[in-house]
Amino acid sequence: MYEIFADLHVHIGRSESGKPIKITAARSLNFANIAKECESRKGIQVVGIIDCASPYVIQDIENFLKNGEAYELEDGGIIYKDKVCILLGSEVETSEKGRNGKCGSAHNVCFFPYLKDIKEFSKEMSKHIKNITLSTQRSDISGYELIDIVEKYNGILIPAHVFTPHKSYYGNCTDRLQEIFKEKYNKIFAIELGLSSDTNLADTISELENKTFVTNSDAHSLPKIAREYNKMQVENISFKEVVKALKNEEGRKVVANYGLDPKLGKYHRTYCDNCQKTIETKQPVQICPYCQSDKVTFGVFDRIELIKDKPESKSPKNRPQYIYQVPLGFIPGVGGKTIEKLIDTFDTEMNILHKLSKDDIEAIVGEKIANKIEEARTGKSRVHAGGGGVYGKIE
Ligand SMILES: [Zn+2]
Numbered sequence: 293m294y295e296i297f298a299d300l301h302v303h304i305g306r307s308e309s310g311k312p313i314k315i316t317a318a319r320s321l322n323f324a325n326i327a328k329e330c331e332s333r334k335g336i337q338v339v340g341i342i343d344c345a346s347p348y349v350i351q352d353i354e355n356f357l358k359n360g361e362a363y364e365l366e367d368g369g370i371i372y373k374d375k376v377c378i379l380l381g382s383e384v385e386t387s388e389k390g391r392n393g394k395c396g397s398a399h400n401v402c403f404f405p406y407l408k409d410i411k412e413f414s415k416e417m418s419k420h421i422k423n424i425t426l427s428t429q430r431s432d433i434s435g436y437e438l439i440d441i442v443e444k445y446n447g448i449l450i451p452a453h454v455f456t457p458h459k460s461y462y463g464n465c466t467d468r469l470q471e472i473f474k475e476k477y478n479k480i481f482a483i484e485l486g487l488s489s490d491t492n493l494a495d496t497i498s499e500l501e502n503k504t505f506v507t508n509s510d511a512h513s514l515p516k517i518a519r520e521y522n523k524m525q526v527e528n529i530s531f532k533e534v535v536k537a538l539k540n541e542e543g544r545k546v547v548a549n550y551g552l553d554p555k556l557g558k559y560h561r562t563y564c565d566n567c568q569k570t571i572e573t574k575q576p577v578q579i580c581p582y583c584q585s586d587k588v589t590f591g592v593f594d595r596i597e598l599i600k601d602k603p604e605s606k607s608p609k610n611r612p613q614y615i616y617q618v619p620l621g622f623i624p625g626v627g628g629k630t631i632e633k634l635i636d637t638f639d640t641e642m643n644i645l646h647k648l649s650k651d652d653i654e655a656i657v658g659e660k661i662a663n664k665i666e667e668a669r670t671g672k673s674r675v676h677a678g679g680g681g682v683y684g685k686i687e
């Protein structure tokens with residue numbers, strides 16, 4: 293058994309032929325480049341690419357498999373240069389009964405062992421989605437129905453960024469996942485925390501006690517891959533082993549979650565869309581205390597405060613540690629050139645954030661910047677909470 297790093301939520305911007313997949317994501321974010329980036333700069337051994345149900349991406353995967361550097365594993369997943377295992381995934385937006393009588397929608401990341409499975413899944417989902425070529429389009433089915441389709445093609449379903457205000461189960465559909473999945477709730481064995489929450493916040497909800505928490509980047513560009521990731525203990529890298537780790541089976545498990553301080557996330561606190569202020573009241577509010585507008589985007593922290601059913605956060609015994617990390621790009625004074633220089637010297641951002649001594653870093657970028665990185669690494673920098681789609685800031 294050994295330890296690996298996995299980021300299970302990476303988008304695709306364009307297909308290699310230039311067709312748009314996720315319009316808001318970077319052009320350079322295509323299947324082959326993600327594999328290369330994980331192998332050479334990120335130190336990630338398992339990457340879940342979640343736009344693989346698009347027929348344009350399927351075409352790219354077929355070409356990728358032809359060039360000889362990658363092949364499908366018997367236990368599922370695609371292995372690239374014998375170093376990175378790519379899991380073929382699809383993010384699906386489901387239609388749910390929302391809170392307050394409104395329509396709700398939630399995101400789910402689904403993974404499949406083989407290309408043939410996701411191809412079949414894509415075909416079936418095209419009956420439920422208007423444009424299957426694009427990323428995360430709304431489907432006309434609920435999570436309760438989706439999980440059956442996913443299982444039909446040997447896949448697994450993980451509710452994505454479960455607390456975010458617009459597109460998630462807790463964010464705008466329900467107070468309890470059990471109400472969505474009903475008797476199928478035990479088929480859900482992992483949930484994705486999202487950038488604006490952490491283990492401590494999620495462990496105030498008792499129905500999550502025996503679910504594995506996963507922390508993923510939701511990257512829309514190559515540099516953002518691995519801004520959140522999981523450390524897993526597995527026998528080898530494959531679809532089958534990752535599923536076992538998520539299910540906590542036969543000694544396979546998630547041993548640590550690495551993620552942003554949730555205050556740095558885009559939706560940590562409630563935000564007034566009218567006066568554009570983050571609202572940091574002790575109790576959650578529906579009305580902006582500054583301008584009395586009711587046009588507020590609920591924060592993840594505030595939403596959890598409202599729906600939690602434990603008096604205080606208490607994690608089950610086997611819950612892995614959640615380790616805060618501040619990606620270099622969030623540290624004031626650390627610009628693109630500095631990051632390039634650091635990664636050229638030390639290979640991966642992961643080394644810089646977790647392994648190297650301050651002296652090593654100082655030798656490359658000087659004392660002033662090294663001090664800032666050290667403050668961020670040790671949790672000493674002050675963070676101004678994000679909200680309403682704007683990231684938090686280090687002061
Ligand atoms: Zn999403």
Ligand SMILES: [Zn+2]
Nearest residue numbers: 564567580583
């Ligand atoms: Zn306001």
